[in-house]
Amino acid sequence: MIGLFTAEEVRAAEEPLLAATPEGALMQRAAAGLAAVCGRLLGPVYGRRVALLVGSGNNGGDALFAGARLAGRGARVTAVLLTPDRAHGAGLTALRRSGGRVVPARNPGAEAVVARADLVLDGMLGIGGRGGLRQDAAVLARAAAAGAGITVAVDVPSGIDASTGEVDGVAFPAMHTVTFGAVKRGLVVGEGRGHAGQVHLVDLGLDPHLPTPTAWQLTDADVAARLEPPSAGDDKYSQGVVGVLAGSAAYPGAGVLCAGAALRTRPGLVRYAGGAADGVRAAWPEAIVTEGGPGGAGRVQAWVVGPGAGTDDAARTVLAEVLATDVPVLVDADALTLLAREPDLVRRRSAPTVLTPHDREFARFGTEVGTDRIGAARRLAADLGAVVLLKGDATVVADPDGTTFVNGTGTADLATAGTGDVLSGIAGAVLATSAATGLPAVEAAAVAAHLHGRTGQLAAQRGPLVAGDLVRRLPEAVGRVRGVGPAVLGDSPA
Ligand SMILES: NC(=O)C1=CN([C@@H]2O[C@H](COP(=O)(O)OP(=O)(O)OC[C@H]3O[C@@H](n4cnc5c(N)ncnc54)[C@H](O)[C@@H]3O)[C@@H](O)[C@H]2O)[C@@H](O)CC1
Numbered sequence: 001m002i003g004l005f006t007a008e009e010v011r012a013a014e015e016p017l018l019a020a021t022p023e024g025a026l027m028q029r030a031a032a033g034l035a036a037v038c039g040r041l042l043g044p045v046y047g048r049r050v051a052l053l054v055g056s057g058n059n060g061g062d063a064l065f066a067g068a069r070l071a072g073r074g075a076r077v078t079a080v081l082l083t084p085d086r087a088h089g090a091g092l093t094a095l096r097r098s099g100g101r102v103v104p105a106r107n108p109g110a111e112a113v114v115a116r117a118d119l120v121l122d123g124m125l126g127i128g129g130r131g132g133l134r135q136d137a138a139v140l141a142r143a144a145a146a147g148a149g150i151t152v153a154v155d156v157p158s159g160i161d162a163s164t165g166e167v168d169g170v171a172f173p174a175m176h177t178v179t180f181g182a183v184k185r186g187l188v189v190g191e192g193r194g195h196a197g198q199v200h201l202v203d204l205g206l207d208p209h210l211p212t213p214t215a216w217q218l219t220d221a222d223v224a225a226r227l228e229p230p231s232a233g234d235d236k237y238s239q240g241v242v243g244v245l246a247g248s249a250a251y252p253g254a255g256v257l258c259a260g261a262a263l264r265t266r267p268g269l270v271r272y273a274g275g276a277a278d279g280v281r282a283a284w285p286e287a288i289v290t291e292g293g294p295g296g297a298g299r300v301q302a303w304v305v306g307p308g309a310g311t312d313d314a315a316r317t318v319l320a321e322v323l324a325t326d327v328p329v330l331v332d333a334d335a336l337t338l339l340a341r342e343p344d345l346v347r348r349r350s351a352p353t354v355l356t357p358h359d360r361e362f363a364r365f366g367t368e369v370g371t372d373r374i375g376a377a378r379r380l381a382a383d384l385g386a387v388v389l390l391k392g393d394a395t396v397v398a399d400p401d402g403t404t405f406v407n408g409t410g411t412a413d414l415a416t417a418g419t420g421d422v423l424s425g426i427a428g429a430v431l432a433t434s435a436a437t438g439l440p441a442v443e444a445a446a447v448a449a450h451l452h453g454r455t456g457q458l459a460a461q462r463g464p465l466v467a468g469d470l471v472r473r474l475p476e477a478v479g480r481v482r483g484v485g486p487a488v489l490g491d492s493p494a
């Protein structure tokens, strides 16, 4: 698992490390790691044009020292200084000694330096940045975006909030971010994720000083370890029995997709008791279909309730009935709308509940998501005593105790009808085994989000995807996450 940290946590951890190391040593470690990544990205370094965008703090110092190292290898390095009188003195000296040039950002030629560069290194603001980019910095960020060079952010893309990922106005559009000591949360969540590109972590020796993380990202290996394949002693009941209450006469597809995803994730047994019995029977002869609602379905180890299920009185009765059981329940879509009217239905539960809202569904519980997605998910989780899986570009899964996972997989191609129904089916299947495996509900939900995203990446390789493609490709995605078949589906997030 990859720990995710706030800027404040990183700053606090740096203090004792700074005190224990010779002055400037940490910045040299950072600059060496940064220059090494830039060198790899450039291929041959000699003769290549590198532009450094340099602000007033230590982030600019990192860029200047890394630039000096690249200049030493023959790169043509130019530093564009936003505040020439406040740029890092020792860094400037090192760059000049290595043959680098310096221009103030207000000089007419500064934008052209950025536009012509083979690589643009963003050292404008690091974890000391507050608020959005000022006009002069925003102009340089836009020039980097418009240019053809590789864009690399130093520690964090300037203009993003390192703790929340919030972007206020313009931020540097990095293809790569070389971050120091620890992965900042803002690189993987909110708008920050889209600005950070591929994240490279440079070890500064900070680990012993960091607090135990409260936010994490799962890797393929973490997910594989939580999705154990069946063993010789398993039967269809011990593999997890999922009850699906999704779909209706108006929306039969939601039931078909949800039941199919549950079957394809962990095909122990799926009991279907929703309102689209004929459709599910036709699509999934493997499912046991009952028409009598949850009460007549037989014993299950987890329920999925809500996708395409409607919000009428009958749907409300079904929701109340499953929330009164003592097994894990996943609440999605229409059932979230109903639950937002009667949140006490979930507050009084003792078994785990997982809610899977998107932003509009989240807002029905009383507050907008806002720009701090981790904070928002944690607050609702604590308020309701339920796991909250807040869907988005980087899905956030929060436990009532504050433990949070930020998903690192997925693709924009997943923004299409029915993919949420598939996620619910996957999560229901993982939850159904959680009682036997001891997997906490928050981790089961995070595993499902990871797998859903990986399946989306796999399906999108063939072009635009529909939700049914996810169901079809799920077994292959599970196999790949477990390391069966080609290991790489896309860039790993960190
Ligand atoms: N502290 C350490 O031990 C290390 C720090 N390192 C680097 O140092 C960075 C943090 O350095 P700093 O604390 O100097 O902070 P920054 O380099 O992020 O810059 C802070 C400066 O920018 C100004 N500023 C803040 N917001 C602004 C805005 N919106 N527009 C314009 N100016 C703004 C502040 O007045 C301050 O002078 C890290 O991100 C990392 O890159 C690395 O060298 C590794 C070691």
Ligand SMILES: [K+]
Pocket: 059, 122, 123, 124, 125, 126, 153, 154, 155, 156, 157, 158
């Ligand atoms: K930066």
